[in-house]
Amino acid sequence: MNKINISFITDDALETLYKNSDEVAEYLMKEKNNSNWLKLIYKGELFEEKKYKIDNISLLTDDNYDNVDFQNSIMIYETLKDLPRYILTDERFWCWFNFTIGYKAALQAMKINSKTTFEDHWLFKQSKRRGIFFNVLARCYFRVAFTIDEDNEDKYCLTRFVIENPERFRHMSWKQYAPEREVMLGALYAERDLVEKYNGICDVDKIKYDGGRRTIYSEVAKKLSLYGSVRLVDAASREEIYNYVYEKMEEMIKENLNKGQK
Amino acid sequence: MQIGNKLFPYPTINNNILRSCFRDTIYEFKYEDKNDGQNYILENAYVDINNEYIKKLMNDGYIGAGLIIECPTTIFRKMFEITLEPQTIKINIGNLRDKVVISCYLYAKRNITNYKDDDFLEDYLGYSFEIEKNDIIAIDDGFTTIIDYDESLDKKVASIFQVIRSNQVETMTIEMKTRKIVISLPEEEFVYYDTLRKNDNFQNIFFTMLAIPALTYCLKEFQDNILSEQYNLDVVEMNYTWFISVKNAYKNQYGIELTEDIFKNLNVSILAQKLLNNGILNGIKDLFNISMRKQYGGEENE
Numbered sequence: 001m002n003k004i005n006i007s008f009i010t011d012d013a014l015e016t017l018y019k020n021s022d023e024v025a026e027y028l029m030k031e032k033n034n035s036n037w038l039k040l041i042y043k044g045e046l047f048e049e050k051k052y053k054i055d056n057i058s059l060l061t062d063d064n065y066d067n068v069d070f071q072n073s074i075m076i077y078e079t080l081k082d083l084p085r086y087i088l089t090d091e092r093f094w095c096w097f098n099f100t101i102g103y104k105a106a107l108q109a110m111k112i113n114s115k116t117t118f119e120d121h122w123l124f125k126q127s128k129r130r131g132i133f134f135n136v137l138a139r140c141y142f143r144v145a146f147t148i149d150e151d152n153e154d155k156y157c158l159t160r161f162v163i164e165n166p167e168r169f170r171h172m173s174w175k176q177y178a179p180e181r182e183v184m185l186g187a188l189y190a191e192r193d194l195v196e197k198y199n200g201i202c203d204v205d206k207i208k209y210d211g212g213r214r215t216i217y218s219e220v221a222k223k224l225s226l227y228g229s230v231r232l233v234d235a236a237s238r239e240e241i242y243n244y245v246y247e248k249m250e251e252m253i254k255e256n257l258n259k260g261q262k
Numbered sequence: 263m264q265i266g267n268k269l270f271p272y273p274t275i276n277n278n279i280l281r282s283c284f285r286d287t288i289y290e291f292k293y294e295d296k297n298d299g300q301n302y303i304l305e306n307a308y309v310d311i312n313n314e315y316i317k318k319l320m321n322d323g324y325i326g327a328g329l330i331i332e333c334p335t336t337i338f339r340k341m342f343e344i345t346l347e348p349q350t351i352k353i354n355i356g357n358l359r360d361k362v363v364i365s366c367y368l369y370a371k372r373n374i375t376n377y378k379d380d381d382f383l384e385d386y387l388g389y390s391f392e393i394e395k396n397d398i399i400a401i402d403d404g405f406t407t408i409i410d411y412d413e414s415l416d417k418k419v420a421s422i423f424q425v426i427r428s429n430q431v432e433t434m435t436i437e438m439k440t441r442k443i444v445i446s447l448p449e450e451e452f453v454y455y456d457t458l459r460k461n462d463n464f465q466n467i468f469f470t471m472l473a474i475p476a477l478t479y480c481l482k483e484f485q486d487n488i489l490s491e492q493y494n495l496d497v498v499e500m501n502y503t504w505f506i507s508v509k510n511a512y513k514n515q516y517g518i519e520l521t522e523d524i525f526k527n528l529n530v531s532i533l534a535q536k537l538l539n540n541g542i543l544n545g546i547k548d549l550f551n552i553s554m555r556k557q558y559g560g561e562e563n564e
Binding site: 011012044045084085086087088089090128129132142176177178179180229230231232233234235236240 | 268270271326328330332334335336337338339340341354356357358359367369371394395396397398424426442456460
């Protein structure tokens with residue numbers, strides 16, 4: 001496969017996108033095939049080439065993006081995984097990626113309705129960390145990076161599980177412990193096993209609290225934070241995290257089942 | 263990771279003695295940190311503690327020490343096991359950017375029954391506690407450092423500048439921002455600059471006209487403030503992350519760290535020229551060559 005150099009959007013161009021986000025959103029709504037119109041928004045140098053090279057991939061497109069979300073996420077991850085982390089968490093890199101290689105897929109993955117959709121899901125408007133997990137294609141990369149289990153024969157089994165319902169991962173991804181591999185994998189395996197165990201008995205994904213504002217997964221993320229309040233969560237093994245989450249989450253499921261029976 | 267003043271249901275040792283539940287126990291994570299451009303290095307990292315009971319629990323495998331390196335910007339977090347003996351820890355610098363928090367905790371590696379010590383504060387003295395696996399025993403919230411990184415040093419010092427178009431200025435203006443030195447030019451001059459800047463022949467000339475005066479101005483500002491004890495070099499580094507590039511370039515060029523003492527006494531105008539490819543002298547040479555080519559024909563006609 002051909003290799004290409006990665007780029008960053010230039011600081012000035014990025015600043016211009018922020019300052020003209022309403023105009024950018026309008027272009028994104030009507031120009032579905034390429035981002036040549038960007039030159040009309042910013043007349044200077046749009047992108048700055050970096051020394052790192054990646055495969056020149058073509059992401060899959062489908063009017064129903066769910067059909068290609070998993071394959072594209074894997075493709076993005078496998079293509080970018082050797083880049084330094086500081087690049088993979090840089091807004092300027094994802095701007096380049098979304099406006100070039102990822103353009104058509106990004107537009108299919110998330111419909112642009114307003115400048116807010118553009119600012120939240122193409123730029124890192126809401127802080128860096130949120131930006132990474134909100135960004136339309138950056139989050140695809142990190143969903144794989146944080147869930148891949150190289151020791152499992154089906155190394156993407158948890159990736160599939162979180163893409164099927166991103167809520168299973170979203171709240172944990174915002175927590176400080178998220179990058180701790182054993183914590184994330186232990187918790188997700190527990191979630192997955194319980195979803196499977198109670199399949200046909202109750203829909204675990206639909207268990208809600210606080211009038212529907214909170215899900216069982218947001219509660220799991222909180223319980224894990226609680227676990228780490230006096231313990232060094234980083235020192236916990238995958239098995240310990242698995243057992244803890246499994247126990248707490250199953251309690252919640254049973255509680256919910258009992259409530260339904262009353 | 264930072265514990266701060268969080269309370270625990272059992273007595274903990276804290277590096278900050280005001281928060282410690284032990285009377286005379288001193289606990290500290292010792293290290294020497296370095297950045298060799300490829301790795302962030304903690305040399306001679308070890309736990310220093312003067313409590314024999316805790317030391318015995320460590321030697322018997324009941325207590326371990328977890329050194330946590332965390333970078334919110336790159337969502338990186340990794341724990342390293344350290345001990346009472348010095349060891350070296352290296353992290354590929356590509357994983358780190360901007361603020362990095364380094365902290366160190368003693369934690370239970372297995373359940374400890376009957377945890378008690380004569381050095382407990384009076385409120386706890388005489389009581390024993392059940393400590394569970396992974397419970398935190400001692401806290402050193404450590405320190406925060408700033409990591410900046412670029413693979414190309416020459417380009418790096420140049421990249422601390424941002425030249426922008428502004429219809430608010432009538433002369434070149436210089437502004438010190440956290441990540442960059444911003445140089446504003448009026449509309450017309452910006453267009454000329456923008457047209458020529460991609461041509462490598464003009465790089466030193468632009469260094470001379472824009473970057474060297476801007477860097478000199480900023481370094482002089484820092485130097486004056488340090489000399490008048492308004493702030494120190496650490497404050498400069500924390501508030502202006504581009505200054506780390508200056509420090510790295512200095513070390514690369516002179517082979518020694520740019521310390522506060524050195525900085526106080528150096529000639530900032532010379533330093534700015536040296537760090538920017540000796541831009542003034544090279545700029546004069548480039549200008550001469552361009553002029554000669556124009557006069558007698560040269561590469562342009564080849």
